[in-house]
Amino acid sequence: MxxxxxxxxxxxxxxxxxxxxxxxxxxxxxxxxxxxxxxxxxxxxxxxxxxxxxxxxxxxxxxxxxxxxxxxxxxxxxxxxxxxxxxxxxxxxxxxxxxxxxxxxxxxxxxxxxxxxxxxxxxxxxxxxxxxxxxxxxxxxxxxxxxxxxxxxxxxxxxxxxxxxxxxxxxxxxxxxxxxxxxxxxxxxDIWQYIYQENIEMVPLYLAKERPVVERDGTLIMVDDERMPLAEGEVPQMKSVRFRTLGCYPLTGAVESTASNLTEIIEEMLLSTSSEREGRVIDHDSAxxxxxxxxxxxx
CATH class of the missing domain: 3.40.50.620 (HUPs)
Structure with missing residues (x-):
């Protein structure tokens, strides 16, 4: 077979x-x-x-x-x-x-x-x-x-x-x-379909949820702990977001999404036209x- x-x-x-x-x-x-x-x-x-x-x-x-x-x-x-x-x-x-x-x-x-x-x-x-x-x-x-x-x-x-x-x-x-x-x-x-097929456990950050974020240079950064300095007048907003890639939280952008399970993530993936690493700030340092x-x- x-x-x-x-x-x-x-x-x-x-x-x-x-x-x-x-x-x-x-x-x-x-x-x-x-x-x-x-x-x-x-x-x-x-x-x-x-x-x-x-x-x-x-x-x-x-x-x-x-x-x-x-x-x-x-x-x-x-x-x-x-x-x-x-x-x-x-x-x-x-x-x-x-x-x-x-x-x-x-x-x-x-x-x-x-x-x-x-x-x-x-x-x-x-x-x-x-x-x-x-x-x-x-x-x-x-x-x-x-x-x-x-x-x-x-x-x-x-x-x-x-x-x-x-x-x-x-x-x-x-x-x-x-x-x-x-x-x-x-x-x-392939990765997401395999995770679905094999029922692999993953970090919940990949699933959409209401999270506190601030927008900086067009990127949504999650306020994960008290170490993150906020600019004057900057207030975290609760938004339904998830992460397509994970790294250091100050350098990892979230995407607005309602995909809260694997099936919805795969459906979202099929319609996506951008790279998952667009959310990685370090990839934008220089050409x-x-x-x-x-x-x-x-x-």
């Missing part, structure tokens, strides 16, 4: 995970708590069932994630019993780096990029699974499934290996590593900013 589209994607992703687990000495899964990470975690549990996932999950915590994300992360780690590593850049924490005071670029570089590189060096990981997809953004569209990084964790898009059909070259020199993207060929719609970040060692 022929496999469905989602079954083919699932089989490809599971094959990649098993291959990396067999070929590399110390792999890790980067866990950002979003919908793609939730699918990645589900696939990993399937790939190695009934055994435990044979590698830890790493969350690079910027200290500015939505509170619901952290609560969800901690609860799932306890319920599923996976090994969870949480890393915060100690220098960034000591400096009090904030997206409000220091800007999105500096905050992302210090708390995300440098924090990730610190964690990879600290634990000596030689392969890191990520949930990036090629349909998300133009620099990710040209990234390989096995994305090679030099000893400084930098990505050189002009120095990547060919991937013929489903054959991947896992040979790395001492000090080098790879980022592995099992969801490369999935789309946002080619995502590729620049990836060259510096970003996810």
């Amino acid at each position: 022929a496999l469905t589209h989602l079954q083919q994607l699932e089989a490809e992703s599971i094959k990649i995970m098993r291959e990396v687990a067999a070929e590399f000495e110390n792999p890790v899964m980067l866990y950002s708590i979003g919908k793609d990470s939730s699918v990645l975690l589900h696939l990993a549990r399937k790939a190695f069932y009934p055994a435990k996932i044979p590698f830890p999950l790493l969350h690079v915590d910027t200290n500015w994630k939505f509170r619901e994300m952290i609560e969800f992360r901690d609860r799932l780690a306890k319920e599923y019993g996976f090994d969870l590593l949480v890393h915060k850049n100690p220098e960034g924490m000591a400096m009090g780096i904030s997206p409000f005071e220091h800007g999105s670029g500096k905050h992302t570089d210090i708390m995300k990029t440098q924090g990730l590189k610190q964690a990879l060096d600290k634990y000596g990981f030689d392969a890191a699974f990520g949930g990036a997809r090629r349909d998300e953004e133009k620099s990710r569209a040209k990234e390989r499934v096995y994305s090679f990084r030099d000893k400084h964790h930098r990505w050189d898009p002009k120095n990547q290996r060919p991937e013929l059909w489903n054959t991947y070259n896992s040979q790395v020199n001492p000090g080098e590593s790879i980022r592995v993207f099992p969801l490369s060929n999935w789309t946002e719609l 080619g900013s995502m590729e620049k970040k990836k060259r510096e060692g970003y996810f």
